[in-house]
Amino acid sequence: MTTVPSTVTVVRPGAAGAARRVRRSLTSRTASAVAIVIAVLWTTPTFGLFLSSLRPEDQIKGTGWWTFFSAPELTLENYREVLFSTSSSSGQMAGFLINSIVITVPSVLFPLAFAAFAAYALAWVPFRGRNWVYIGIFALQVVPLQMALVPLLSFFSEGVSVFGVQITPAWELEGPARFAQVWFAHTCFALPLGVFLLHNFMSELPGELMEAARVDGATHGVIFRRLVLPLVVPALATFGIFQFLWVWNDLLVGLIFAGGTSETAPMTVRLAQMAGTKGNEWQRLTAGAFVSVTVPLIVFLSMQRYFVRGLLAGSVKG
Amino acid sequence: MNLDFDLAAEQPKLVQLLLGVVAFCAVVAVLLLALDRAPMRQRARLHAAILLAPALILLAIGLVVPAARTTLLSFMSGDGTAWVGLDNYVWMFTQPEAVTVLRTTLIWVALVPVLVTAVGLLYAVLVDRTRFESLAKSLVFLPMAISFVGAGIIWKFVYAYRPEESDQIGLLNQIVVAFGGTPRQWLLEPPLNTLFLIAVMVWIQAGFATVVLSAAIKGIPAEIVEAARLDGASPVQMFFRVTLPSIRSAVLVVLVTQSIGTLKLFDIVRTMTGGQFDTSVIANEMYNQAFRYGETGKGAALAVFLFVLVTPIVVYQIRQRREAVR
Numbered sequence: 156m157t158t159v160p161s162t163v164t165v166v167r168p169g170a171a172g173a174a175r176r177v178r179r180s181l182t183s184r185t186a187s188a189v190a191i192v193i194a195v196l197w198t199t200p201t202f203g204l205f206l207s208s209l210r211p212e213d214q215i216k217g218t219g220w221w222t223f224f225s226a227p228e229l230t231l232e233n234y235r236e237v238l239f240s241t242s243s244s245s246g247q248m249a250g251f252l253i254n255s256i257v258i259t260v261p262s263v264l265f266p267l268a269f270a271a272f273a274a275y276a277l278a279w280v281p282f283r284g285r286n287w288v289y290i291g292i293f294a295l296q297v298v299p300l301q302m303a304l305v306p307l308l309s310f311f312s313e314g315v316s317v318f319g320v321q322i323t324p325a326w327e328l329e330g331p332a333r334f335a336q337v338w339f340a341h342t343c344f345a346l347p348l349g350v351f352l353l354h355n356f357m358s359e360l361p362g363e364l365m366e367a368a369r370v371d372g373a374t375h376g377v378i379f380r381r382l383v384l385p386l387v388v389p390a391l392a393t394f395g396i397f398q399f400l401w402v403w404n405d406l407l408v409g410l411i412f413a414g415g416t417s418e419t420a421p422m423t424v425r426l427a428q429m430a431g432t433k434g435n436e437w438q439r440l441t442a443g444a445f446v447s448v449t450v451p452l453i454v455f456l457s458m459q460r461y462f463v464r465g466l467l468a469g470s471v472k473g
Numbered sequence: 474m475n476l477d478f479d480l481a482a483e484q485p486k487l488v489q490l491l492l493g494v495v496a497f498c499a500v501v502a503v504l505l506l507a508l509d510r511a512p513m514r515q516r517a518r519l520h521a522a523i524l525l526a527p528a529l530i531l532l533a534i535g536l537v538v539p540a541a542r543t544t545l546l547s548f549m550s551g552d553g554t555a556w557v558g559l560d561n562y563v564w565m566f567t568q569p570e571a572v573t574v575l576r577t578t579l580i581w582v583a584l585v586p587v588l589v590t591a592v593g594l595l596y597a598v599l600v601d602r603t604r605f606e607s608l609a610k611s612l613v614f615l616p617m618a619i620s621f622v623g624a625g626i627i628w629k630f631v632y633a634y635r636p637e638e639s640d641q642i643g644l645l646n647q648i649v650v651a652f653g654g655t656p657r658q659w660l661l662e663p664p665l666n667t668l669f670l671i672a673v674m675v676w677i678q679a680g681f682a683t684v685v686l687s688a689a690i691k692g693i694p695a696e697i698v699e700a701a702r703l704d705g706a707s708p709v710q711m712f713f714r715v716t717l718p719s720i721r722s723a724v725l726v727v728l729v730t731q732s733i734g735t736l737k738l739f740d741i742v743r744t745m746t747g748g749q750f751d752t753s754v755i756a757n758e759m760y761n762q763a764f765r766y767g768e769t770g771k772g773a774a775l776a777v778f779l780f781v782l783v784t785p786i787v788v789y790q791i792r793q794r795r796e797a798v799r
Contacts, residue, residue, distance in 0.1 A: 186708075190599040190609065193592065197613045197676065203644060204627045218640045219647050250483060257486050261493035268501050269527040276524035282517045288525065295532060297787045298540050299737055301756055301776040305546060305763050306539035331489035338493060343535020346528050375520045376508035404620030406740040407756075411764060419486075423622040427744045430626055437630065437642070444626040448619050455618035459611075466681065467688055 208233055208441035215437045233442035247417055248425065248443050255403060255421040255447070257334055258413065262341035262402045267395055269342065270349030271387070275379050277350070278358040279365055289354070295347040303344070304411055311336045311412075333419045337412045341402050349394055352465075356390035357383060393465035396458045403451050422447040500527070540780075546773035551766075561774035571758070577667055578754045581674075581738065586731035588675045590724060593682020598712060601690055610687060614680035621677065625744030628673045632659040663751035670752060673741050678734070682727045689723035690716060722793070729790045736783055755779050 207220045209229045238249045276282075277289045315322045328336055360383065368378050384391075409421040415428065426443055429436065455462060504523060511519050550557050565571045600609040616624060633643030637655055641647040646656035660666045693716065701715045717724075739756040746752045748761060755775055763772025 186599045187603075190596060190603075193596050193599075194609055194612050197616065197679070199644070200627045200631050200676070201615070201619075204630055207630065216642065219642050219644070221644075221647070222640075253483050253486055257490040257493075260490060261497060264494070264497050268497070269531065272504065272524040273528035276521045280517050280521045280524065282521040285521070288529075292528070292532065293791070295536055296791065297780070297784050298536055299776070299779050299783055301737070301759050302543045302780050303536050303539035304543075304776075305769055305773060306542035307535055310534065310539070331485045334486070334489050334493065339531075340535065343531045346532055347536075350528060374509055374511075375524070376505050379508070379524075380505065400618060404622070406620070406622050406743065407760065410760075423620050423740075426622050426626060427740070430622075430629060430744050431747055437633070440626050441630065444623045448623045451618045451620070452615070455615075459614075463684055463688075466684055 204441050205445055207437065208445045210438075212438040215441065216435070233438045234446070237439045237442040238446065248422065248446055250417045251420060251422045251425040252446065254334075254413070254417075254419055255423075255450075257331075258337050258341075258409065258419075258421050259399060259402045261334075261338045262345075263395055263398045265338060265342040266345035266349050266398055267391060270346055270353050270394065271384070271391065272379075273346070273350045274353035274357050275375075275383055277354050278360075279378070279383070280375060292347055292350050296351065298347075300344045300408070304407075307340060307343070308411055311339075330418055333413060337409065337419070340408050340412045341398075341405075344408070345398050345401070349398070352394050353387065353390055356387050360386055389461065389464070392458065392461045396454065396461050397465055399454060400451050400462075543773045543776050546769055547777045549770050549773075551768040551770050557770065561770045562778075564771060565774055565778060573751055574753045574755060574758045577752060578736070580664075580667055581671060581735050581754055582732055584668075584671050585674050585678070585735040586728045588671070589678045589682050589731050590686075590727045592675060592679040593727065594686050594724070596679065597683045597687040597690055598716065601687065610680075610683055613683050616677045617680045619677070621738075621740030622744045624673055624677050625741050628669075628676070629660070629745050632669060634658045660746050660752075661750050666746065666750055667752050670741055670745055673745070674735065674738065678731060681730070685727055686720060686723055689720035693719045726790075726793060729786055729793070732786050733783055733790070736779060736786075755782075 203220045206223055207215050209231070210220065210223060211228060211230050211232065214223075214228065215233075238252070240247065273292070277285060277292075310323070311328060314324045364382065365378060368382055373381075403421075404423065405421070406423045406427055409424045410427075413419040413421060413424065415424055417425075422443075426440070426447060429440055429443060504527070507523050508520060511523065547561055548556060548558060550560075565575070596609075596613060600606045603609070619627075630642075631644045632646075633641075634646055634656055635641050635643070637650075641650055641656055643656075645659065650656055659669050697715060697719065698711075701711055706714065737756050738754055739760065742748050742752055742754055742757045743760070748754075748757045753761070756779065759772045759775040759779065761772075762768040762775060
């Protein structure tokens with residue numbers, strides 16, 4: 156690194172030193188001030204929403220949340236209404252919350268397992284053309300999921316026909332069965348990044364270890380289960396938490412593959428609907444938004460270590 | 474109010490979840506069993522095939538074939554029955570409403586990566602080695618866990634509008650009023666409204682930049698920092714001559730990741746304005762054309778264009794990643 160200023164200034168005691176000290180403490184004071192401003196800017200909006208979600212409806216709509224401190228009044232009524240009310244004008248969030256859970260669990264499990272299988276094969280099973288398969292999966296990271304939406308949806312709703320010959324039937328999934336097509340879509344879209352991340356991790360395991368196991372007569376199934384899986388738990392956790400946050404927070408895939416009804420749509424879809432049509436029903440929006448935010452926040456805070464590690468390893472889905 | 478939420482009515486969903494998990498276990502068990510049955514003496518190809526089959530089949534059905542079909546659809550009419558040549562692309566680059574979408578997307582891509590990097594870098598440098606560093610970073614990092622929809626609602630509330638004579642409930646208008654201004658409908662007035670949406674994206678992503686850049690700053694060798702300090706470098710000199718050059722590659726990573734994410738942005742626009750008032754971007758317009766107006770061809774053309782825009786950036790990013798891995 157040659158960018159360091161090369162002039163050497165001798166630090167003299169006395170006037171110059173004092174001036175510098177004053178300047179240092181001034182800059183550090185401005186620095187702290189700027190840092191505090193950023194921190195406040197970044198937390199106030201969320202705090203305002205949270206506080207509002209606990210205020211009675213007429214107060215949310217009539218006065219700003221900052222007036223709360225002069226006339227504090229809290230209620231859980233908004234949460235009760237948005238979650239459990241069955242009238243169609245309110246949120247009915249409890250049902251959508253369950254949908255989100257039903258969508259998320261398999262949508263994390265499937266890609267985790269399939270990506271781990273594929274990554275192991277690409278890292279430790281020598282076969283001809285292995286590099287080409289790897290490069291192929293790797294290159295798919297380029298494809299934005301927008302490229303796949305229309306045809307994949309018609310794959311489910313109309314089936315595939317080539318030159319008028321029906322190859323796969325129209326699945327016509329109705330009711331809860333529609334969850335399956337959301338799982339399917341999420342799993343497909345997660346695989347390129349998942350295989351890439353886990354392959355990175357697995358290929359760095361010591362080769363002698365694998366060789367020793369193979370000499371002892373272990374099959375690939377045994378090596379995978381007993382040796383590789385326990386060693387890559389951190390990588391699985393990282394990919395798992397990313398996929399969880401991605402699926403839980405996703406709007407686009409849910410909107411298209413789960414539809415908009417309380418039968419299958421996730422919470423994000425419902426919230427986006429409410430923000431559009433009931434944009435001024437803040438008592439429901441604030442409480443509803445906070446319910447949907449709480450789950451990922453808990454997961455995130457409890458697994459922040461893995462999340463940060465993943466970020467630094469480049470695991471942001473494009 | 475009717476509060477009799479019926480848990481029994483939710484039961485089919487939970488049964489479906491159970492089915493999904495059982496199917497998952499069954500698939501994994503079958504694969505492992507097949508793997509164990511395939512003798513080790515066999516050619517490795519068989520083992521590889523068993524392990525790779527699920528991923529490859531899903532990728533083919535879910536990504537490869539659809540991407541090819543979308544490319545074809547982009548040359549077809551709205552209902553996908555007749556070839557129309559380049560009409561959809563001509564539409565995209567000539568019709569005013571489509572050009573507006575492209576221009577708005579351009580504004581997003583020009584601003585978001587730079588702003589995110591700037592804020593993240595500034596904050597990372599400011600809180601570096603202070604007493605509250607980890608707390609300070611967590612505060613800015615938290616929005617990363619929130620959905621774009623949630624963030625959209627949080628900020629829609631900040632931008633909320635009440636007529637001049639009544640109390641404001643949105644923070645921004647309250648501040649404006651406090652300084653003697655008149656409240657405005659921030660999200661309805663182009664071109665400023667796009668900037669207010671961009672602020673939301675920056676708010677979400679700054680934490681990402683902070684974490685990545687902060688880690689890079691910590692990786693600068695102590696000798697360099699010490700040498701500069703002994704040479705009497707001021708904090709500003711220190712930043713531009715030492716810190717910034719040392720973390721160049723991390724800055725690039727943030728810029729690249731943010732560019733890709735911004736190009737594909739959908740949720741914020743959809744939640745906050747629905748793409749009205751000249752705020753629509755490519756991904757949002759793609760959804761509208763393909764899934765709301767039934768203009769599959771136009772939607773497909775937009776998706777292909779998105780693909781073309783994203784490809785060079787992703788290729789660059791992947792190269793960087795590979796180098797980082799080595």
